[in-house]
Amino acid sequence: MSVLVNKDSKVIVQGFTGSEGSFHAQQMIEYGTNVVGGVTPGKGGQTHLDRPVFNTVKDAVDTTGADVSIIFVPPAFAADAIMEAADAGIKVIICITEGIPTADMVTAKSYLQGKDVRLIGPNCPGVMTAEECKVGIMPGFIFKKGTIGIVSKSGTLTYEAVDQLSKVGLGQTTAIGIGGDPIIGTTTREAVELLMNDPETEAIVMIGEIGGGMEAEAARWIKADGNRKPVVGFIAGQTAPKGRRMGHAGAIVGGADDTAAAKMKIMSECGIFVVDSPALIGETMLKALGK
Amino acid sequence: MNIHEYQGKEILKRYGVRIQEGIVAESPEKAVEAAKQIMAQTNSKFVVVKSQIHAGGRGKGKVQGSEQRGVALAKSVEDVRTIATNLIGNVLVTHQTGPEGKKVSKVLVAQDVFYPGDSEPKELYMSILLDRANACNVIMASTEGGMDIEEVAEHSPEKIIKEWINPAVGLQPFQARKIAFALGLTGEAFKEMVKFVTSLYKAYVDSDASMFEINPVLKTSDNKILAVDAKVNLDDNALYRHPDLANLRDITEEDPLEVEASANDLNYVKLDGNVGCMVNGAGLAMATMDIIKLSGGEPANFLDVGGGANAKTVEAGFRIILKDPNVKAILINIFGGIVRCDRVATGVVEAYKAIGDIPIPIIVRLQGTNAEEGARIIDESGLKVYSAVQLKEAAEKVKQVLSAM
Numbered sequence: 001m002s003v004l005v006n007k008d009s010k011v012i013v014q015g016f017t018g019s020e021g022s023f024h025a026q027q028m029i030e031y032g033t034n035v036v037g038g039v040t041p042g043k044g045g046q047t048h049l050d051r052p053v054f055n056t057v058k059d060a061v062d063t064t065g066a067d068v069s070i071i072f073v074p075p076a077f078a079a080d081a082i083m084e085a086a087d088a089g090i091k092v093i094i095c096i097t098e099g100i101p102t103a104d105m106v107t108a109k110s111y112l113q114g115k116d117v118r119l120i121g122p123n124c125p126g127v128m129t130a131e132e133c134k135v136g137i138m139p140g141f142i143f144k145k146g147t148i149g150i151v152s153k154s155g156t157l158t159y160e161a162v163d164q165l166s167k168v169g170l171g172q173t174t175a176i177g178i179g180g181d182p183i184i185g186t187t188t189r190e191a192v193e194l195l196m197n198d199p200e201t202e203a204i205v206m207i208g209e210i211g212g213g214m215e216a217e218a219a220r221w222i223k224a225d226g227n228r229k230p231v232v233g234f235i236a237g238q239t240a241p242k243g244r245r246m247g248h249a250g251a252i253v254g255g256a257d258d259t260a261a262a263k264m265k266i267m268s269e270c271g272i273f274v275v276d277s278p279a280l281i282g283e284t285m286l287k288a289l290g291k
Numbered sequence: 292m293n294i295h296e297y298q299g300k301e302i303l304k305r306y307g308v309r310i311q312e313g314i315v316a317e318s319p320e321k322a323v324e325a326a327k328q329i330m331a332q333t334n335s336k337f338v339v340v341k342s343q344i345h346a347g348g349r350g351k352g353k354v355q356g357s358e359q360r361g362v363a364l365a366k367s368v369e370d371v372r373t374i375a376t377n378l379i380g381n382v383l384v385t386h387q388t389g390p391e392g393k394k395v396s397k398v399l400v401a402q403d404v405f406y407p408g409d410s411e412p413k414e415l416y417m418s419i420l421l422d423r424a425n426a427c428n429v430i431m432a433s434t435e436g437g438m439d440i441e442e443v444a445e446h447s448p449e450k451i452i453k454e455w456i457n458p459a460v461g462l463q464p465f466q467a468r469k470i471a472f473a474l475g476l477t478g479e480a481f482k483e484m485v486k487f488v489t490s491l492y493k494a495y496v497d498s499d500a501s502m503f504e505i506n507p508v509l510k511t512s513d514n515k516i517l518a519v520d521a522k523v524n525l526d527d528n529a530l531y532r533h534p535d536l537a538n539l540r541d542i543t544e545e546d547p548l549e550v551e552a553s554a555n556d557l558n559y560v561k562l563d564g565n566v567g568c569m570v571n572g573a574g575l576a577m578a579t580m581d582i583i584k585l586s587g588g589e590p591a592n593f594l595d596v597g598g599g600a601n602a603k604t605v606e607a608g609f610r611i612i613l614k615d616p617n618v619k620a621i622l623i624n625i626f627g628g629i630v631r632c633d634r635v636a637t638g639v640v641e642a643y644k645a646i647g648d649i650p651i652p653i654i655v656r657l658q659g660t661n662a663e664e665g666a667r668i669i670d671e672s673g674l675k676v677y678s679a680v681q682l683k684e685a686a687e688k689v690k691q692v693l694s695a696m
Binding site for chain 2: 027075076099100101102103104105106107109110137138139141142152153154155156157158159160163164180182183207209210212213217234236237238239240241244245246247248249250251255260276277278279280
């Protein structure tokens with residue numbers, strides 16, 4: 001078991017023939033992901049990386065039975081790509097694109113409401129089920145199969161956490177990069193819930209950052225759910241000044257509730273093993289598991 | 292992206308939002324001319340002179356070394372000259388600028404909107420912003436205009452009206468009426484407010500704004516509703532489709548190092564500490580700042596070099612960090628996923644040599660693809676650079692370097 005993607009996932013790549021799409025599709029194929037084709041409007045009928053190219057997501061789904069899509073299209077067209085995937089019946093949409101206008105994401109998220117689809121991202125490193133399926137841009141070699149699930153707003157900080165876990169001998173089930181934008185498809189709480197309900201996942205690493213209230217919401221849910229599995233948490237941006245956007249569009253301290261300190265306090269109160277330093281994620285997880 | 296009050300008001304006016312009229316001036320002479328024009332138009336001897344900087348609290352803020360407030364009522368043309376002379380070219384300190392303040396290079400000479408009339412003028416509050424949790428826009432309004440809204444939210448939250456906008460259908464007329472009624476308006480002022488809210492929301496959506504804050508919104512003594520101030524923030528990600536709005540950027544309001552960094556495609560935020568850092572990825576960059584603090588230092592900056600950490604970006608990063616005289620050490624933290632650590636290491640060595648002798652210690656932590664190879668390149672370069680592989684090691688090296696100072 002794992003969540004969102006596994007070895008049976010049939011994946012298409014939107015923005016397949018572009019430079020980013022091509023590079024990462026190749027990497028995903030090498031990792032063993034079942035990439036069944038891709039979509040680039042106007043290039044339907046061609047073959048790319050030995051796989052068929054389609055004009056529309058619907059054509060791709062009808063022909064290949066794809067159920068997962070990964071999006072690499074440029075920011076101006078990415079929200080449209082998300083809606084196209086949902087309309088075509090894709091079940092898990094993973095949007096890597098960074099820099100999508102917020103208004104476009106408000107529209108796209110509203111469009112997805114009531115549909116049987118899950119959006120991960122945008123502005124995220126994707127989803128990785130260790131040694132099975134990579135739908136994203138995460139470096140495959142740092143992952144080891146195991147029992148720890150990861151939820152994170154950040155890319156390289158996720159790699160840091162995974163690497164530390166692997167080095168202390170703890171493998172992973174699925175790492176979910178939820179993205180650093182103000183509007184994202186799957187919240188921290190929803191991603192944590194997926195992992196809590198995954199029988200193979202024994203413990204969870206939850207990495208957040210300043211801005212918004214998602215980590216507090218997730219922490220309260222974890223407590224209300226009875227702290228079924230140990231959770232190790234970290235919030236990046238303890239030293240970030242108020243009112244400045246720190247790289248990610250969503251990483252900005254607005255009021256007293258969305259600082260790193262406020263979030264870490266709530267997380268501790270909800271029974272999460274909070275680390276001050278991101279260097280301590282691996283060893284703290286060992287302790288949390290009583291190893 | 293932030294813009295000035297006068298620019299924000301121009302956007303509002305284009306959408307039919309009634310504003311406090313004014314003319315922007317860059318010198319006391321121009322301010323006097325502007326004042327004469329406005330006095331003639333309004334048939335009043337009063338105008339308001341408002342410093343134009345990207346920070347709030349101007350009315351209470353003072354010019355460094357004087358008692359001049361950032362926003363002042365002038366009762367004559369001579370008053371205008373005095374106030375404008377006190378403001379232009381000088382540094383205004385408000386609770387939002389920090390003690391170093393901001394230089395005023397323009398003033399807005401605006402009509403006095405508190406003129407006498409049949410009804411009592413009333414200051415109201417209105418803002419439009421993104422509600423992240425509900426993934427939609429929300430209009431907030433309050434009868435407590437002219438006050439800091441965070442204080443209102445803390446002490447009398449019941450006085451804040453919120454109206455969430457369904458993205459599929461947009462603002463509906465009943466919602467505009469709800470807001471106007473909740474603000475206690477009747478008759479002509481009520482009708483004006485409905486129009487005000489409707490036009491303001493259209494301006495917000497059409498300009499891809501991420502925040503509008505109009506504080507105060509004034510009900511005048513003749514029952515007009517107008518925007519006396521306009522704090523406007525635009526979504527950077529959407530500027531590509533608004534070249535006219537992108538042109539409103541005032542780089543003199545930004546830190547020169549941040550301007551230089553953005554020209555080099557680096558994401559840099561200047562901070563006040565003593566340890567500079569250069570990192571790939573925004574989350575790891577924030578986490579690296581936190582590590583610097585935990586190691587006994589203070590971060591001097593946020594710097595995300597992005598996915599392509601190569602000799603050119605590393606060199607640009609070095610040059611920017613080194614221009615900050617407070618920096619006593621630099622921590623480079625790269626997690627090589629797709630990017631290979633040996634390449635980054637070569638880039639660091641090349642950049643170091645291109646700059647010449649760097650007088651402060653540098654700690655390079657490379658982890659991920661070819662990390663050991665990267666460390667070897669750093670160690671064998673003969674440069675005064677410390678290498679680390681584990682994040683913990685890097686933190687300890689920072690601590691050592693700082694305690695040796």
